[in-house]
Amino acid sequence: MSVIVLCAGGHAKVVIEALLSRGIRPAAVTDRDAARIGATVGGIPITGPDDDILKMDAASVELANGLGNRASRSDAGLAGRRALFGRFAALGYRFPVIAHASAVIASDAVLGDGAQVMAGGVIQPAARVGRNVLVNTRAVVEHDCVVGDHAHIAPGAILCGGVSVGEGAHIGAGAVVLVGVSVGAGAIVAAGAVVARNVEAGGFAGGGRD
Numbered sequence: 001m002s003v004i005v006l007c008a009g010g011h012a013k014v015v016i017e018a019l020l021s022r023g024i025r026p027a028a029v030t031d032r033d034a035a036r037i038g039a040t041v042g043g044i045p046i047t048g049p050d051d052d053i054l055k056m057d058a059a060s061v062e063l064a065n066g067l068g069n070r071a072s073r074s075d076a077g078l079a080g081r082r083a084l085f086g087r088f089a090a091l092g093y094r095f096p097v098i099a100h101a102s103a104v105i106a107s108d109a110v111l112g113d114g115a116q117v118m119a120g121g122v123i124q125p126a127a128r129v130g131r132n133v134l135v136n137t138r139a140v141v142e143h144d145c146v147v148g149d150h151a152h153i154a155p156g157a158i159l160c161g162g163v164s165v166g167e168g169a170h171i172g173a174g175a176v177v178l179v180g181v182s183v184g185a186g187a188i189v190a191a192g193a194v195v196a197r198n199v200e201a202g203g204f205a206g207g208g209r210d
């Protein structure tokens with residue numbers, strides 16, 4: 001089964017590394033920027049635009065979302081990553097769970113299609129992680145957490161036990177969300193924030209001016 005990484009940005013390098021750690025060498029990377037075709041990312045060739053996937057039988061290929069995000073105070077920045085996943089998933093293409101060999105995932109944790117757990121990530125018992133969720137480098141999702149589809153738990157962030165993160169929310173690098181707190185859909189938590197109270201959907205927590 002060939003694995004193709006969609007989007008040749010910085011996050012693609014991390015995804016490729018996770019795949020290689022499992023002995024899986026992606027066949028190709030696609031990118032919408034035609035100028036990049038012929039170059040390599042993480043040692044893997046950029047062979048064409050994303051639409052090249054459509055020439056392939058969905059049963060013959062697996063896809064990995066290589067698009068990361070840049071959050072601001074008003075936008076989790078996850079729309080592109082979500083759209084890329086949604087477009088190809090709706091056409092029947094499969095996004096397997098990708099977990100770096102150094103990730104620790106409890107036996108009863110549940111991960112949705114396309115969930116990614118990068119190097120050193122930890123998912124503890126009874127956690128539920130949705131589709132296309134990115135649990136980035138050394139992030140921790142403690143016991144009984146629920147993480148909605150398309151959310152990003154950025155590098156080094158910690159979700160203490162029983163935290164709920166809504167669909168498409170961004171938890172910034174190194175942030176700590178305390179036990180039982182709910183972060184609403186599309187909300188943004190600043191890098192390094194400590195979140196002790198619930199954050200409303202589309203809301204913002206931490207980060208200087210707050």
Ligand SMILES: CC(C)(COP(=O)(O)OP(=O)(O)OC[C@H]1O[C@@H](n2cnc3c(N)ncnc32)[C@H](O)[C@@H]1OP(=O)(O)O)[C@@H](O)C(=O)NCCC(=O)NCCS
Nearest residue numbers: 071072073074154155171172173188190191192207208209
């Ligand atoms: C909080 C955040 C969303 C704000 O982004 P933004 O809207 O683009 O805001 P700016 O970067 O323009 O910063 C605005 C102000 O907040 C400060 N600030 C930004 N992020 C901050 C943070 N995490 N903690 C404390 N202060 C912060 C800036 O220094 C600036 O202060 P100033 O007005 O006194 O100069 C962003 O800085 C952040 O933390 N993003 C998460 C990054 C992340 O986790 N990346 C993971 C990539 S894998």
